[in-house]
Amino acid sequence: xxxxxxxxxxxxxxxxxxxxxxxxxxxxxxxxxxxxxxxxxxxxxxxxxxxxxxxxxxxxxxxxxxxxxxxxxxxxxxxxxxxxxxxxxxxxxxxxxxxxxxxxxxxxxxxxxxxxxxxxxxxxxxxxxxxxxxxxxxxxxxxxxxxxxxxxxxxxxxxxxxxxxxxxxxxxxxxxxxxxxxxxxxxxxxxxxxxxxxxxxxxxxxxxxxxxxxxxxxxxxxxxxxxxxxxxxxxxxxxxxxxxxxxxxxxxxxxxxxxxxxxxxxxxxxxxxxxxxxxxxxxxxxxxxxxxxxxxxxxxxxxxxxxxxxxxxxxxxxxxxxxxxxxxxxxx
Amino acid sequence: xxxxxxxxxxxxxxxxxxxxxxxxxxxxxxxxxxxxxxxxxxxxxxxxxxxxxxxxxxxxxxxxxxxxxxxxxxxxxxxxxxxxxxxxxxxxxxxxxxxxxxxxxxxxxxxxxxxxxxxxxxxxxxxxxxxxxxxxxxxxxxxxxxxxxxxxxxxxxxxxxxxxxxxxxxxxxxxxxxxxxxxxxxxxxxxxxxxxxxxxxxxxxxxxxxxxxxxxxxxxxxxxxxxxxxxxxxxxxxxxxxxxxxxxxxxxxxxxxxxxxxxxxxxxxxxxxxxxxxxxxxxxxxxxxxxxxxxxxxxxxxxxxxxxxxxxxxxxxxxxxxxxxxxxxxxx
Numbered sequence: 108x109x110x111x112x113x114x115x116x117x118x119x120x121x122x123x124x125x126x127x128x129x130x131x132x133x134x135x136x137x138x139x140x141x142x143x144x145x146x147x148x149x150x151x152x153x154x155x156x157x158x159x160x161x162x163x164x165x166x167x168x169x170x171x172x173x174x175x176x177x178x179x180x181x182x183x184x185x186x187x188x189x190x191x192x193x194x195x196x197x198x199x200x201x202x203x204x205x206x207x208x209x210x211x212x213x214x215x216x217x218x219x220x221x222x223x224x225x226x227x228x229x230x231x232x233x234x235x236x237x238x239x240x241x242x243x244x245x246x247x248x249x250x251x252x253x254x255x256x257x258x259x260x261x262x263x264x265x266x267x268x269x270x271x272x273x274x275x276x277x278x279x280x281x282x283x284x285x286x287x288x289x290x291x292x293x294x295x296x297x298x299x300x301x302x303x304x305x306x307x308x309x310x311x312x313x314x315x316x317x318x319x320x321x322x323x324x325x326x327x328x329x330x331x332x333x334x335x336x337x338x339x340x341x342x343x344x345x346x347x348x349x350x351x352x353x354x355x356x357x358x359x360x361x362x363x364x365x366x367x368x369x370x371x372x373x374x375x376x377x378x379x380x381x382x383x384x385x386x387x388x389x390x391x392x393x394x395x396x397x398x399x400x401x402x403x404x405x406x407x408x409x410x411x412x413x414x415x416x417x418x419x420x421x422x423x424x425x426x427x428x429x430x431x432x433x434x435x436x437x438x439x
Numbered sequence: 440x441x442x443x444x445x446x447x448x449x450x451x452x453x454x455x456x457x458x459x460x461x462x463x464x465x466x467x468x469x470x471x472x473x474x475x476x477x478x479x480x481x482x483x484x485x486x487x488x489x490x491x492x493x494x495x496x497x498x499x500x501x502x503x504x505x506x507x508x509x510x511x512x513x514x515x516x517x518x519x520x521x522x523x524x525x526x527x528x529x530x531x532x533x534x535x536x537x538x539x540x541x542x543x544x545x546x547x548x549x550x551x552x553x554x555x556x557x558x559x560x561x562x563x564x565x566x567x568x569x570x571x572x573x574x575x576x577x578x579x580x581x582x583x584x585x586x587x588x589x590x591x592x593x594x595x596x597x598x599x600x601x602x603x604x605x606x607x608x609x610x611x612x613x614x615x616x617x618x619x620x621x622x623x624x625x626x627x628x629x630x631x632x633x634x635x636x637x638x639x640x641x642x643x644x645x646x647x648x649x650x651x652x653x654x655x656x657x658x659x660x661x662x663x664x665x666x667x668x669x670x671x672x673x674x675x676x677x678x679x680x681x682x683x684x685x686x687x688x689x690x691x692x693x694x695x696x697x698x699x700x701x702x703x704x705x706x707x708x709x710x711x712x713x714x715x716x717x718x719x720x721x722x723x724x725x726x727x728x729x730x731x732x733x734x735x736x737x738x739x740x741x742x743x744x745x746x747x748x749x750x751x752x753x754x755x756x757x758x759x760x761x762x763x764x765x766x767x768x769x770x771x
Contacts, residue, residue: 109627109644111667111707111743122706125713129695129729164705184706295441312441335443363461370702372738373496374454374516375443381457397461401733406704407741411443437768 108304110407115301119161119183126168130433133172140189142180142196143168149177153268153277154200157209157261158193159216160185162300162406163321166258169434175265176209176432177202184300184406185322187215193223197231205230205274209261209281211253212237232274234281236260238414240289240349241318241326254321255366255403255414256288259426262435266425284422289349291342292326292368292412294319298405317341321368321405321412335375339382342413347390350417357417360395362426363387364414369404371411376400383413396426402434440636442739447633451493451515458500462765465504472521474512474528475500481509485600485609486532489541489593490525491548492517494632494738495653498590501766507597508541508764509534516632516738517654519547525555529563537562537606541593541613543585544569564606566613568592570746572621572681573650573658586653587698587735587746588620594767595757616754621681623674624658624700624744626651630737649673653700653737653744667707671714674745679722682749689749692727694758695719696746701736703743708732715745728758734766 112118120138127136127143135144142158157167158180167179178196182188197206206227210220212235224231238256264281272280294316297306307323310316315338318326327345350357365380367373380399387394395418403412416422429438444450452470459468459475467476474490489499490512499511510528514520529538538559542552544567556563570588596613604612626648629638639655642648647670650658659677682689697712699705712731719726727750735744748754761770 109647109664109741111627111670111703111711113666113668113710118706118710121713122710125709125711125716125731128716128726129697129709129712129731161706162704164709169705295443315441332441334445336445338443365461369704370739370741371443372494372701372736373501373733374450374493374738377457377461377496378445378450378454379443379457380461381453384457384460394460399457399461401705404704406706407702409441409702409739438771439769 108299110301112301118301119181123181133431133433140192140195142178142192143171144178144196144200145171148200149202151204152202152271153204153274154202154206155209155265155268156193156196156200156206158188159211160187163404165434166403170258170261170432172432174269174428174430175261175435184302187219190219190223190226193220194226197227197229201229207264207274207277208233209257209264210235211257212250213252230274232278234260234264234278234285236285238285238288238290239320240345241291252320254290254292255364255412256285256290256416258402259288259362259364259416260284262430263422263425266428284416287355287417288414289346290412290414291345292319292321292410293317293338293342294368294408294410296370296409298323298369298408300406319410321403323405323408335378336382339379340386343383343386346413346415355417357415358391359393360418361387361392362396362416362418363394364398364402366403366412366414367401368408368410368412369401370407370409373400376411379411387415395423440631442633444633450633451513455513465763465765472524472527474510474524475503476510476528476532477503480532481534483536484534484603485536485606486534486538487541487597487600488525488528488532488538490520491543492519495735497766498735502590502593502764504764506601506760506762507593507767516634519551522551522555522558525552526558529559529561533561539596539606539609540565541589541596542567543589544582545584562606564610566592566596566610566617568617570617570620570622571652572677573623584652586622586624587696587744588617588622588748590734591620591694591696591748592616594762595754598757598760616748619687619749620746621678622744622746623677624651624653624742625649625670625674626700626740626742628702628741630655630701630740632738651742653735655737655740667710668714671711672718675715675718678745678747687749689747690723691725692750693719693724694728694748694750695726696730696734698735698744698746699733700740700742700744701733702739702741705732708743711743719747727755
């Protein structure tokens with residue numbers, strides 16, 4: 108394993124310290140317990156807090172700022188943050204209209220955010236993101252995983268919260284976007300968790316993992332490596348099928364997000380976008396909004412995910428509104 | 440080699456097509472010859488045109504838009520664009536105040552932009568970027584390479600050109616920034632050029648290449664892999680020494696750019712930033728502006744570069760001004 112690090116145990120603190128210095132105009136970083144807040148505490152609004160294991164940067168700390176999250180609590184790499192982090196950050200940011208947790212659907216995150224919620228002295232609610240259509244709901248798993256679609260939830264609910272909307276209205280928009288969003292990822296290589304020092308899974312030069320999770324969880328199947336058009340074709344078909352299964356036909360305006368998992372060049376992401384856009388256009392979609400880049404990563408995995416969000420006027424309006432965070436910025 | 444591509448020969452066209460679709464509100468992509476222009480042609484200003492081999496995305500096409508470049512001409516991966524591309528794009532964008540080429544200092548790019556310039560029927564000038572302090576000027580090489588500092592030149596000269604400044608004033612600012620900027624890169628892995636199908640150079644699990652170029656050119660030396668603080672310490676020392684050698688002491692306000700070369704996680708880039716910021720602060724610098732992310736890449740290389748620009752009020756003003764491109768956006 109070759110990585111830019113000193114002691115593995117210090118990696119998160121050193122990286123977050125750099126993040127805090129680089130974006131000192133926007134965010135404040137707290138340690139013991141670890142959390143990231145906006146530099147200027149918001150007033151009289153629903154407070155949006157997300158969090159999860161590190162290694163998915165810029166998710167979530169990179170989305171703290173005006174128009175998006177109020178705070179994030181990062182855990183160690185691929186490790187859930189603890190309830191005391193969540194409680195402390197809620198107390199530090201609460202702005203008299205309640206707390207909305209945005210939680211990706213993983214067992215550890217769900218359990219810890221639930222524990223924190225039970226102890227919270229404020230009104231609270233949770234939006235659970237589960238956009239990964241690679242994994243079918245099952246009684247044997249915690250179900251669909253939250254992946255890059257979480258960025259769309261955080262952006263749009265963040266916009267709504269700035270308008271002074273109440274807690275249940277914010278939660279309802281988050282749940283609606285999650286319902287109207289599907290993602291699927293593919294890995295060409297494994298990620299390497301620094302504390303493990305070796306790749307999470309083995310994959311040969313002639314294989315890919317279709318439906319991989321953002322921690323390197325197994326996907327739908329191990330497949331033979333092939334041309335991008337064929338890979339992207341299968342990814343788009345899985346997304347279309349997911350909308351069909353939800354009885355929500357994929358027609359009309361969509362947001363298309365092509366997300367790099369960490370080590371995939373932008374040139375390849377745009378090539379994936381090109382194919383996905385053509386296929387979705389042929390399916391009857393109009394690509395009204397686009398985002399291409401590394402927005403929800405899996406450390407250093409070579410791979411990419413495709414996310415489609417079925418837009419409506421409300422979602423579009425909140426996607427377009429002003430946002431000023433370290434990783435997403437427009438309108439200001 | 441595992442990459443998201445179809446036929447290697449079609450990779451650039453497919454990727455640029457996706458880029459053009461994803462950013463259709465900002466840019467237009469032309470083929471035969473290949474160039475990228477702003478969607479809305481600027482009027483009555485110096486036109487800024489850059490270009491070079493592909494594989495460094497978002498450089499340069501990602502910086503086409505208001506407040507930055509008017510156009511870019513991408514070559515094949517790591518291959519200079521041709522004079523006919525440069526001529527065609529100059530003719531398509533010329534806005535009555537002359538053409539400024541921004542060229543990274545590589546033999547092929549320099550030669551082709553010179554050939555194009557000779558044929559240009561408009562007033563023209565060139566800013567040659569050469570911020571890479573890993574390579575000392577020598578009669579045996581084309582000298583210092585242009586690397587990530589080029590982004591700062593393109594941003595600030597782009598801002599100045601929007602004000603209606605004349606050609607020589609724009610060139611002078613570009614030359615000044617280049618003179619006040621130094622960069623150095625380090626590679627942990629090689630990049631893989633798609634048409635070659637194998638890594639450009641061999642490097643073991645226990646080595647790094649200090650001073651690597653953005654095409655995988657050799658740097659100062661092959662070294663033993665070690666802790667990030669030690670690596671970053673050597674990089675910062677090389678930058679400080681470069682300013683000293685230029686008789687331009689590195690004190691006061693700086694812009695610190697930590698740039699990923701393609702496959703390095705953001706978490707590591709912020710860790711590098713953390714160390715670099717501390718060292719530069721201890722040296723007497725005030726880090727007034729920061730940028731951390733993938734801005735000038737080497738395809739899929741794991742590695743990073745550090746760029747320091749010694750600010751003055753003029754550079755700071757043009758750095759801060761409104762910019763709206765696919766890859767850099769603020770103030771609008």
